[in-house]
Amino acid sequence: MSNDEREEVGLLDAVDDIHGGVIVELKGPMDCKTFVSSLRASLSHWRQQGIRGVWIKLPIELSHLVQPAVQEGFCYHHAEPTYLMLVYWIPVSENTLPINATHRVCIGAFVMNEKREVLVVQEKCGILRGSGIWKFPTGVLEQGEDIFAGAIREVKEETGIETDFLEVLAFRQNHGAFFGKSDLFFVCMLLPLSSEIHKQESEIEAAAWMPVEEFAAQPFVKKHELLKYILDLGLAKADRNYSGFTPLSISSAFSEELSFLYLNSRGL
Amino acid sequence: MSNDEREEVGLLDAVDDIHGGVIVELKGPMDCKTFVSSLRASLSHWRQQGIRGVWIKLPIELSHLVQPAVQEGFCYHHAEPTYLMLVYWIPVSENTLPINATHRVCIGAFVMNEKREVLVVQEKCGILRGSGIWKFPTGVLEQGEDIFAGAIREVKEETGIETDFLEVLAFRQNHGAFFGKSDLFFVCMLLPLSSEIHKQESEIEAAAWMPVEEFAAQPFVKKHELLKYILDLGLAKADRNYSGFTPLSISSAFSEELSFLYLNSRGL
Numbered sequence: 001m002s003n004d005e006r007e008e009v010g011l012l013d014a015v016d017d018i019h020g021g022v023i024v025e026l027k028g029p030m031d032c033k034t035f036v037s038s039l040r041a042s043l044s045h046w047r048q049q050g051i052r053g054v055w056i057k058l059p060i061e062l063s064h065l066v067q068p069a070v071q072e073g074f075c076y077h078h079a080e081p082t083y084l085m086l087v088y089w090i091p092v093s094e095n096t097l098p099i100n101a102t103h104r105v106c107i108g109a110f111v112m113n114e115k116r117e118v119l120v121v122q123e124k125c126g127i128l129r130g131s132g133i134w135k136f137p138t139g140v141l142e143q144g145e146d147i148f149a150g151a152i153r154e155v156k157e158e159t160g161i162e163t164d165f166l167e168v169l170a171f172r173q174n175h176g177a178f179f180g181k182s183d184l185f186f187v188c189m190l191l192p193l194s195s196e197i198h199k200q201e202s203e204i205e206a207a208a209w210m211p212v213e214e215f216a217a218q219p220f221v222k223k224h225e226l227l228k229y230i231l232d233l234g235l236a237k238a239d240r241n242y243s244g245f246t247p248l249s250i251s252s253a254f255s256e257e258l259s260f261l262y263l264n265s266r267g268l
Numbered sequence: 269m270s271n272d273e274r275e276e277v278g279l280l281d282a283v284d285d286i287h288g289g290v291i292v293e294l295k296g297p298m299d300c301k302t303f304v305s306s307l308r309a310s311l312s313h314w315r316q317q318g319i320r321g322v323w324i325k326l327p328i329e330l331s332h333l334v335q336p337a338v339q340e341g342f343c344y345h346h347a348e349p350t351y352l353m354l355v356y357w358i359p360v361s362e363n364t365l366p367i368n369a370t371h372r373v374c375i376g377a378f379v380m381n382e383k384r385e386v387l388v389v390q391e392k393c394g395i396l397r398g399s400g401i402w403k404f405p406t407g408v409l410e411q412g413e414d415i416f417a418g419a420i421r422e423v424k425e426e427t428g429i430e431t432d433f434l435e436v437l438a439f440r441q442n443h444g445a446f447f448g449k450s451d452l453f454f455v456c457m458l459l460p461l462s463s464e465i466h467k468q469e470s471e472i473e474a475a476a477w478m479p480v481e482e483f484a485a486q487p488f489v490k491k492h493e494l495l496k497y498i499l500d501l502g503l504a505k506a507d508r509n510y511s512g513f514t515p516l517s518i519s520s521a522f523s524e525e526l527s528f529l530y531l532n533s534r535g536l
Contacts, residue, residue: 018394018395019393019394020393060338060343060344063334063335063338063339064335066331066334066335066352067331067332067334067335070328070331071331075328075349075350076328076347076348076349076350076351076352077347077349078346078347078348078447079344079345079346079347079352079353079368080344080346080368080448081343081344081345082343082344083344084334084344084347084352085347085447094470096393096470096471098372098408098446099372099408099410099411100346100347100348100369100372101368101369101370101371101372101446101447101449101450102369102371102372102373102409102410102411102412103369103370103371103372103373103452104366104367104368104369104370104371105370105371105450105452125287125288125364126286126287127286140366140367141370142367142370143367143370143448143449143450144370144443144444144448144450146441147441169531170513170529170530170531170532171513171529171530172518172527172528172529172530173414173415173527173528173530174520174525174527174528175412175525175527176412176525178366178369179346179353179369180348180411180412181369181411182369182373182411182412184371184373184452202362202364203364225518225519225520226518226520226529229518229529229531232536233531233536236535236536240535241535242532242535242536243511243532243535244532245438245439245513250440250493250494250497251493252442252493252494257442257443257444259440259441259442259443260440260441260442261438261439261440261494261497262438262439262440262441263437263438263497263501264438264510264511264512264532267504267508267509267510267511268500268501268504268510
């Protein structure tokens, strides 16, 4: 293709990424034919430039361009409700594209008051629905949410109880629970700041303060190893000398963003 | 639509999920027109049954059905290289669909030998390329990989050194580093079982055993708070009484799968 022809076709707008690739973020309306011509001209241009990974972010409004992109050799990389990210690896050398997000992050909350009652719920949905089994409040982190903030939010949403975050007592990693993805489940201990329960209507059947011995006596708790550990760890922290990880705000050398490092602060 | 007509159109094959929804996994070839007719008939059927979430898993070979599904009201949920998962929420009540995976999981490895030398690398790619900066081996977990296994693998791949996993010393959560997703970075301490370095050609510029004081004296380490903590925590573990989390295999009440709980085993 001559330079003149390329001018006529028009290359796709792209910005460089830090790994020697380019990102195309399509926004306005575009018909299939224009897209395919521009994409072919752009790929030829990028190949000459030694570009490696080519990313195309297609908003869901442009779903008619998914098939043409796939026909030009693109694969899916990841998707969110409003867009699909496609990617194409140009060189013949080994593909070093970053992998998609692999984990969902969940929290479980151990909250015990001065009367040694633990905060427990029965769920309206999921595997324990209708079982009458009392469990600790649990939930899934929202995108961009910190672990300690998610634990405080879930306890508040499900039971109405205000809490202070104390420690991550432990965490469990398991695989394949959800669309082939993995879960990281953080066991959190929180201190109650209020006592009156207001349960969530949509998801929670019942919420209560329950004497910890009564909770421990449930047959389900006895046969559920993770639940038993949450209980043991919570009591080890409350009564003995257990040290989990506490969050500490730290800065990054590469950005202005603060993030949290969770560590055993007693050991440093 | 009468029962006869529905028979003629043919409903999509679907299996129930545990949350009151259905999952359609399209496999064979299908043209757009047949797909749209079957999808409409199926949605009408599921609506009458009180189904809530409808999932469609479209292999990349069927990318021509993405646009028709979106036109019928489906959104994207997630994607992997070979398929796109779409979802449609039928009822008028609040959408309780599970969220897509939100985190990538990374590991950093503190490996120190008996001569108090730490295992360090210079990278060929990324933000530190060409800077001459020595850093700890780091990497991203593969889908389905355990944290301790990923740490052992990355050290072996980058440096050729065999290790035993000792502890998670700390972890850091940060947001927005990667396509709006979050990272969980686990600081791992490993014990070296071999000493001869064989560096990885594709990603590693150099690998070495370096006296820990020399590593600590690098200006980059002094201004990089996370790196400084990795060093402090590794030394606190090696020289003093620091307790991180060790992995313990536990069973689940719901499946045959074993998973790992990481906890402070000294505190229990």
